[in-house]
Amino acid sequence: MDFLTALINGLSSGGTYAIIALGYTMVYGIAKMLNFAHGDIIMIGGCVMYSVLSAKGNPLLAILAAVVFCVVLGVTIEKLAYKPLRGAASLAVLITAISMSYLLQSVAQIYLKSGTPALSALRLEGSVNIGSFRIDYSTILTLAVTIVVMVALSLFVKYSKTGRAMVAVSEDRDAALLMGINTNFIITITFAIGSALAAIAGYLMLCKAPILTNTLGSMPGIKAFAAAVIGGIGSIPGAMLGGILLGVVESISYSIPVLAPFTEAVEFSILIIILLVRPSGILGKMRREKV
Amino acid sequence: MSERLLEVTDLEVYYGVINALKGISFHVDKGEIVSLIGANGAGKTTTLHTITGLIRPKNGSIIYKGVDIRRTPAHKIVSMGMVHVPEGRRIFQNLTVYENLMMGAYSQKDKNKISENMEYVFKQFPRLEERRRQLAGTLSGGEQQMLAMGRALLADPELIVLDEPSMGLSPLLVSEIFDIVKTFREAGKTVLLVEQNAKKAMSISDRVYVLETGSITTEGKAAELIHDERIKKAYLGE
Structure with a gap:
């Protein structure tokens, strides 16, 4: 039973990683940059939820406000900080993204002062008990949201005109431009979707552990980035697979007493192994060329 | 003149x-x-x-x-x-032949025009119609060039x-x-x-x-x- 519980909890936290990893991988695939401020969007979403809850007290409104705010923030960051660097060296873009991450954390620290408020209104308590077997509601909710997000995003990418254009831009931006695709608009949409997903992931984290700090998004952000690389950065199914895999490994490792203290080491070892064995990630594409 | x-x-x-x-x-x-x-x-x-x-x-x-x-x-x-067919064809390898062609029609609003152009392209390049469901990356070089030209035709260029x-x-x-x-x-x-x-x-x-x-x-x-x-x-x- 312990193993099963660990597995289900792992699928659930893996779902959260997957949702965050989707933001990393889509932005990488389409804008060809690593947005290291992505994890901090989660935390800013948390701050918005906190401020709405303090004023109005309605959790649903708080979540909605966080999603909207994060979308606007993500798109604004792209326009102000990343767009002027299009075509610049990738190192310049990377440093800018890291700076953006620190900027967001610092702004949040000013806002939160030194407090670490508990957003208990977001907490989802209770569990389903089947004999000695117990699953928290928050776990079930996370799994359900993960499935909905994955299915919706897959359908969007596969069947909508904008989704197809995203695939085209990720494959060859200039060729997409020559098809009449407004690539800047597609990049904006990508940041919007990624940021909305970050806000949702933020809620899923806070409904389990409702403590808000200005580094709330750092570790999950890094793990989700690792998950995106494990799955094959740029690949949407890859981010889903990588996130779930990382969550399950984390949870199972945590349930084994000998390994428990080294859980994070175990997780990042997977990243190292994947990079050694298959550098493009599990579902990452090796480039094919044809004459 | x-x-x-x-x-x-x-x-x-x-x-x-x-x-x-x-x-x-x-x-x-x-x-x-x-x-x-x-x-x-x-x-x-x-x-x-x-x-x-x-x-x-x-x-x-x-x-x-x-x-x-x-x-x-x-x-x-x-x-x-004005539509540009770039050097090296630059087709979308991970999309199917049909999806590539539809990418060409991205800025076309008129559905009738799109199906008319699609028909014309398939008439010009029967190979593309045979392979419409195939991933474009699996085509031969000549077929890829045909696809790149067909894709341009779907934009209804002058x-x-x-x-x-x-x-x-x-x-x-x-x-x-x-x-x-x-x-x-x-x-x-x-x-x-x-x-x-x-x-x-x-x-x-x-x-x-x-x-x-x-x-x-x-x-x-x-x-x-x-x-x-x-x-x-x-x-x-x-």
Whole structure:
């Protein structure tokens, strides 16, 4: 039973990683940059939820406000900080993204002062008990949201005109431009979707552990980035697979007493192994060329 | 007097400090096939990239259908009726043949027009219809070139800009591709062609411009230039 519980909890936290990893991988695939401020969007979403809850007290409104705010923030960051660097060296873009991450954390620290408020209104308590077997509601909710997000995003990418254009831009931006695709608009949409997903992931984290700090998004952000690389950065199914895999490994490792203290080491070892064995990630594409 | 579709005047392009185009002027009239020929690095591809908005010129004007498009974003130029088939085909390898074609129709709103053009493309390139569900990356080089041209046709272009359509193809396929380019003109389209294979290009063109290290050195009717001793020596290998 312990193993099963660990597995289900792992699928659930893996779902959260997957949702965050989707933001990393889509932005990488389409804008060809690593947005290291992505994890901090989660935390800013948390701050918005906190401020709405303090004023109005309605959790649903708080979540909605966080999603909207994060979308606007993500798109604004792209326009102000990343767009002027299009075509610049990738190192310049990377440093800018890291700076953006620190900027967001610092702004949040000013806002939160030194407090670490508990957003208990977001907490989802209770569990389903089947004999000695117990699953928290928050776990079930996370799994359900993960499935909905994955299915919706897959359908969007596969069947909508904008989704197809995203695939085209990720494959060859200039060729997409020559098809009449407004690539800047597609990049904006990508940041919007990624940021909305970050806000949702933020809620899923806070409904389990409702403590808000200005580094709330750092570790999950890094793990989700690792998950995106494990799955094959740029690949949407890859981010889903990588996130779930990382969550399950984390949870199972945590349930084994000998390994428990080294859980994070175990997780990042997977990243190292994947990079050694298959550098493009599990579902990452090796480039094919044809004459 | 024929109708002027594209008029390029004193076009200058720099890559950093390198002067890639040194003030070139040329024009394309409606219904013509016009070729730009020249050696590697002469600036042929740069010229096409500048016309279709991928590169911005430093000086000069690009008038297309009476409108100056030198600051128009590339994606808007497509809906104005000028479509660029890039060098190396640049098809979307992970999309199917059909999805690639539909990408070409991205800026087309008119559904009837899209299915009409799709029918035309499948008539021109039966191979593409046979392979419509196949991933484009699995096509042969010749089929990929056909797909790139078919994809451009779905944008319902008036002016088709072709960059090295014969690159890397067998002689038999090269002839096939050039025959198709000729049918574009019969379908009322105008073609601006860049080619290394000067002989082939001249054989289907109305007029030719010769580009040498960023400047146009010779221009004239294809039928006349093909007998020009200097052109023969430098580009036709005779």
